[in-house]
């Protein structure tokens with residue numbers, strides 16, 4: 001049963017805690033939070049790491065050792081936990097080394113502008129570049145779509161979101177169904193990716 005699965009999963013998740021946090025709320029921004037993610041999506045990703053369909057050097061050797069039952073238990077455990085919200089974001093350092101240092105007011109204005117840009121892309125997409133609106137599949141609160149196994153995104157680390165969108169764009173991550181995310185990400189600029197990732201991390 002589901003409860004039995006989750007409690008068996010909790011015990012087995014001890015070996016994941018170092019990277020993903022004890023309850024699936026990793027504190028390190030390169031490691032995705034798993035807490036509150038849809039169970040079917042987690043199962044699909046673990047199977048993809050195991051088969052090699054999703055390439056991830058850190059996950060592959062671990063997933064190789066997981067049988068189907070264990071994968072279900074781990075996914076059930078994390079899906080039943082609550083994702084933690086992130087602290088207020090900080091503006092990423094400028095790529096331009098010669099750019100003059102910003103005052104705190106300028107920093108805040110730039111961060112607000114970035115998040116507004118991300119929110120606009122998330123809700124409306126970008127017609128001129130043919131970027132689909134994320135809201136259509138990932139939902140108004142970025143809660144995802146449970147029956148369709150579209151992942152929940154809200155409160156995920158911005159750094160991980162940037163990495164996954166960049167990996168979809170380059171094709172480094174290519175197990176996505178019908179290449180939906182690959183098609184979308186190839187139309188996104190690096191600035192779009194940064195803006196939408198920052199916005200989603202605050203949801």
Ligand code: HEM
Pocket residue numbers: 013015016017018019020030031032033034042045046055056058059062074163164173
């Ligand atoms: C990604 C589960 C252990 C590092 C993931 C994802 C899942 C997962 C489901 C995909 C998340 C998503 O798509 O949103 C697990 C489980 C573990 C475990 C069940 C224990 C059996 C670890 C450990 C490390 C690690 C010990 C660090 C050494 C990572 C990294 C990613 C990831 C870096 C992102 C991969 C990428 O960028 O594509 N893990 N994990 N995981 N995990 Fe783990």
Ligand code: HEM
Pocket residue numbers: 032044121122131132133134135136137138149150151153161164165175176177180181184196
């Ligand atoms: C996965 C972002 C639009 C369907 C993801 C992931 C991110 C993301 C970051 C990976 C989540 C993780 O690793 O935990 C976005 C953004 C969008 C967008 C920013 C808008 C610009 C869409 C749309 C659809 C969609 C319109 C449906 C047509 C999916 C699916 C996956 C996914 C099916 C799972 C792929 C897999 O199994 O690996 N999305 N998404 N997304 N997204 Fe989107």
